[in-house]
Amino acid sequence: MPTNNGATPTTLHSNPVFNEDRWVIQIRKTLDDEDQEDETGIPVSIFNVPKILMLSKPEAYIPQQVAIGPYHHWRPELYEMERYKLSAARRTQKQLQRVKFQQVVDNFVKHEHRIRSYYHRYLDFNGETLAWMMAVDASFLLEFLQIFTLKEGKFISGGSSRMSHLIEYAGRRSAQNAILRDILMLENQIPLFLLRMILELQSSFSEECDETISMILASFIKELSPFKMMENFPHIQVMDHSHLLELLYHLLIQKSEEHHEIHENEDQGETAEATEKEYANLSHFQQLLNTIWGMGSSLKVRPVHYVKRAITSRPVKLVVKLPWTMISKIPGLSLLKQPVDYFFNMDKDNHKSDGDTTNENSNRPPLIEEITIPSVSELFNAGVKFAPTKGDISTVAFDEKTVTFHLPAVSLDVNTEGILRNLVAFEASAVCGPLVFTRYTELMNGIIDTEEDVQLLRKKGIVMNCLKTDAEVADLWNGMSKSLRLTKVPFLDKVIEDVNRYYSRRWKVKLRKFMKSYVFGSWQFLTFLAAILLLLLTTLEAFCSVYSCSRWFNAKTIQ
Template identity: 35%
Template sequence: MASQTIFNSESDEDNWVIQINQLVSETNLTILSKIPVCIYQVPKSLSCVMPEAFTPQLIAIGPYNHFCPELYPMERFKVCSAKRVLDYFNKHDFKHLVEQLHNTAPYIRACYHKYLDLKDDTLLYTIAIDALFLIELYHNYLDVKVSSSFLAGLEQAQMSGVKTKNAIIRDMIMVENQIPTYMLMRILSIGSSKPVDSVEEELGSMLLSFCDKHCPFKLTNKPITCSEAVSKYYHILDLMYHMAVSQQEKPDIVTLEIEDVTSSIEAGNYKRSSSENEDEDTMLKKVKDPIIWILGFLKKLKDMQIPRPIKRHIDAIVNISSIDYGSSETSPSKEKAPVVITIPSVCELHSVGIRFEPSQDGIIAIEFDEKKGIFYLPLIKLDVNSEVIMRNLVAHEALTKPNFLIFTKYTELMREIIDSEKDVKILKESNIIKSNSSLGIKEIEQLFNGMSKSIGPTKTKELDGTINKVTKYYHEKRKANLYRNFTEYVYSSWKFFTLLSTFVLLAMTAIQTVCTAYDCSKVLKRT
């Protein structure tokens, strides 16, 4: 069986040789060393749960999917958009525009993770058509407060129907369907006679307006200026990610090993003697096989269709299986199981008096006020596009920031605290979740329950600390409530218990008197 290859013909091989010679040149090596990869193809490990959320369904943008046969019918629509923008700028010669972009080919290739099996001219034509289409589309979102726009006379792009518009928006935000913001800026600079600073401000206004409209997270304080939206962020998905997470990133990540967990448990500060340890080890060996059998049974049960509240508790128990019961030493080469979030549901938290309020600064500001019993969560706006957008934000984070998976952690948290439609209702009443009429309570619950299943549980120090504080507060309040209810019940029923005790005492005294007179032991032996 022949091995697979990236080449389809001999011309592809010739093109590869040309590109390699270009890449190893001193100039291009400098570009590659300065420009990080920012546009990826989504691996199957991330897309397997919902592949359609990462594969364009209507329109292709960028070289990864531009020539996909299923999407190519929309090429005519993109070309018409490109022609309208060129006519507005009086740049009627599309070929001349592409020639002016010729020196950007190495930069474009450096941005994409996958090898682009395209000649420079083909690549530049692809980028130019798609960029002009995006410019016209983003113009629909231009902030009306911006005066003297250089696109003020450009005709608004017309999209047939709400479904088509939503499909295009979902495709635009996908990881694989991105174009570097630098190329949008370069093309606008060529077409406009305005100063570069003015062009940058207006492009940034368009991008920020698009993100404000479609980003699921509503920020009270916008941390990004129009200029920064163009100069600091690689593409529209990268910009939306930073708006959701907030600019005050704190990549303070801790890697928790099994030893760390056990040491924190042993922080009760009591020391056991060596004989106690030996007794415990002997007992542990005796119960090793039953424990392993029970954990194996729970793993099978977890895969069955069972209620989520029960499944959540089974997940926490199954996580114990990562510990080696047969040995006191842990092999350094053995991969440690990640920590699974265990936190009560919204209803359970609400039952002990915990209130939910929207935070003011995105996901990075998730916190818990123990004194007031307030759990601060970011306000999230949901519509028919939100699930695809959120999944691509998770994938973008996993591919570009593997050591700072704060957004992924947020989706895991929401998945764990939302077990039922009642949980969603409480969060809606607390202004944590807002949705339009097209998205019902059931759809919202299903959206969160399906999120982040393709990514293993993550470890983030600050958010993990917040989750632990909420869980601890819940259990302490629950114990206190049980004790208070029991005490109130006893105090409120003291007359009944006094009467009952008196009756029992009199009955026992009477029995004792009778047995003393008639020798009950002999009577019982006869019977």
């Protein structure tokens, strides 16, 4: 399918004619090479972006400035950067210890099959071409990464004379950001062990080489990572990670399985459960009267005092004791049953779905409805507090005791959306288990609907907005709704369930849902009002049949 700039995801070079002779030679060479190293243990880690994600926003996945690796190497619109790559290769050659740049290429040729094993797509060119491509791209990438320092994790626009040619070419920060985004795209990756091989030829000591590459990568990841949580940045073992994007992914997800659940007080839980059971045993009409009584008891207004005396009278007590389960089946009064059942069974249904079906739901794929969660504004109005954490995604939690929603602090700038989207694409392509990062983006997409939601998170220190407006941040999260498959992530799903359960139990929320379902846009509301009015008039008539209402009101007036 055509993408922007006339490129196609399946095009390796500008010549569309398949070279059959070269293909046969390549296959014969591969089968006859008995000395070929066995690379079957290396998992594929560099993929094409899935089409469903590519269609949502192609420019987030297709490099716009520079091609790194074979997938986009032959695109003519990116060829302007080739002369800067060659300049980097010449400077690399000057720094080599007693060898020529040809030695770098020869070493890469020896690892041809290992290099190919990282790529999901078949690379339709010979080994020497692949080695030269990788040597030039690795030289450029290594030099570009070295402009990041560990001192403050800042981009030093004039701090490296080695990159002055590129800075002059870029001319402005926006072009530099475009290159940074390109470097972290899934289809624009090369194996990290190639960078280390170049450093080995530049350095006399292997230990010094490991320290240098670790420092370079740590500086780059700290600068580009949306989560500013790495106070004690782990030492990067280059050989443990395939490429830059995979390195960033595993640094963000490394602690996700070590989620610490928040346990409720057992005594409070048992008391609440007993109260719920006792409350559920009452008839719906008794529950309705109890609720109204509880809300009105605190009022000291004189008319309320009269109503309270009327409700506690003997006729009304007789009405309450009637078998309302049977009476609700009478035409007219039966209309009361549905809204009252809805209003008072909401908690019980939620509790049942949370408790009785836990084992049943644990092994089945999640439904779309299970991703639904109230927005930040709705949660804030319901009494939920928000607090930032200095950690990765595993620190997402909801504390029911303090009613606090804990979320990791995330910094958003012009590079963030591309990074987040490519992390999701990598996870969808390379990770077999739960899609933790994808589920996190779905959570943020769920709680952020408008710029008001972003503003609340920004004031709490959870969102650090480096974009122009809060509306842009809201659009960023809301635009990341595409996912290849639904997944269950236990600790995040538990947070979503806990938040939804707390929110649905709030009286304001229940009243709002009740009004929305049975009042606004519903003809049943008028019937419900008529039935309630009829009930009140019947109660008043029964009261006046026992007491002389006119004499009682006249006596109050004389006083």
